[in-house]
Amino acid sequence: MDIEKTKEYFRQMLRRKDFMALKEEMSKLAVQDVAEILNQMDEKESLLAFRLLPKDKAAEVFSYLSDKIRTAFSQMIEEDELKSLVEDLFFDDKIDFLEEMPANVVKKILQRTPESERRLINQFLQYPEHSAGSIMTIEFVDLKTDMTVEQALCHIRYTAPKKETIYTCYVIDQQRHLLGAISLKDLVLADPSSKIEDLMDKNIITVRTDDDQEYVASLFKKYDLLSMPVVDRENRLVGIITIDDVVDVLEEENTEDIQKMGGISPSEESYLSQSPITMAKNRLLWLIALMVSATFTGRIIQKYEDLLQTMVILAAFIPMLMDTGGNAGSQSSTMVIRGLALGEIRTRDAFKVVAKEFMVSIIAGISLAGLNFIRLIAIEKVSTSIALVVSITLIAVVVMAKVVGGLLPLLAKIVKIDPAIMASPLITTIVDAMALVAYFNIAKLFLKI
Incomplete structure (x- = not known):
């Protein structure tokens, strides 16, 4: 089903006030599809279409609506209608709804809820966030x-x-x-x-x-x-x-890990529902931290300024060495972070991880260095000594990057920090500094500068 076309079709029926036809069309769709369409419509249009649903289907659709639309509905509809909707939700969906609603809406709903159920709701709302108690339901046999x-x-x-x-x-x-x-x-x-x-x-x-x-x-x-x-x-x-709640947990955890790996503070809001100010705030702290940490690479270049002035051509290969190191480290950290998340890797496997990443880095480093040496001699026409320095540095950088990339997520796990934090941005910053130090020292050693 094409959601975009169906949404426009629904809108046309609303404009023509052909409510019976719209009601019939919505009855043919799965509740998840109806919710997806309503989530993408204007709030007033969405509410008008929602009110055409039969009561039993309306409650199911309501449980799949986005927090933004549900909040809008709760503020636009009468208290009795909202109470009826919430009553028809399964208990865990009811808790999820109340957790996301403004305090005034929650208060109105709880005031109209029987005391016995109100005590249960309050108990659930007090369970720690992201705990088993916060996602469970009491509706079982x-x-x-x-x-x-x-x-x-x-x-x-x-x-x-x-x-x-x-x-x-x-x-x-x-x-x-x-x-x-x-x-x-x-x-x-x-x-x-x-x-x-x-x-x-x-x-x-x-x-x-x-x-x-x-x-x-x-x-x-x-x-x-x-x-x-x-x-x-x-x-x-x-x-x-x-299992449906666990699928939601997996989606939430994976989204959080991806955001952390990208250097973004986690947010439960969808991309389009976040304001530019919120998005900037979630990213700015990491950008500042990485910007400050990147000044170390500048300090290292300043330290070896005399070397660069003597052999200016060395500067041309710095971006390639730093990028290769960052990419190699990111590959290793991504694999280890995923292994930790799936339970395939434990902290006690640190030596195995380091050994494996070291072997991989040797193979990858020598392969890259060989190709690079041929390229520098045949295409770039640089001297053999410069090509040798760059190629040896490349091996060293790949080895350091892959070992560091594999080890840092494990260290994070040991000190009880989310391993996802030790991903691309942080690994790249660390490896950049190590690559420059290795490059300049190897150059001094081989070129006798």
């Missing part, structure tokens, strides 16, 4: 050990409409301690008279409410889970995390 399969299936049929997922059911005791889990498939295939206690799986993967969401995502990947129970310190079941 729980069973008792003394239930028969037949009783369990009846219980599921009765409660399923209000639950986010029913594919895995969790077995608890009277104090809500988690005892085991059983899949809907196993229940359907089992003897109706069998006891849940005899069928449940007691070896289940759990997380605590204060566990980091990135750790939760790694467990989902490792064990191929669709949902995971969240327990408190006394092993009481307080909620579950579903």
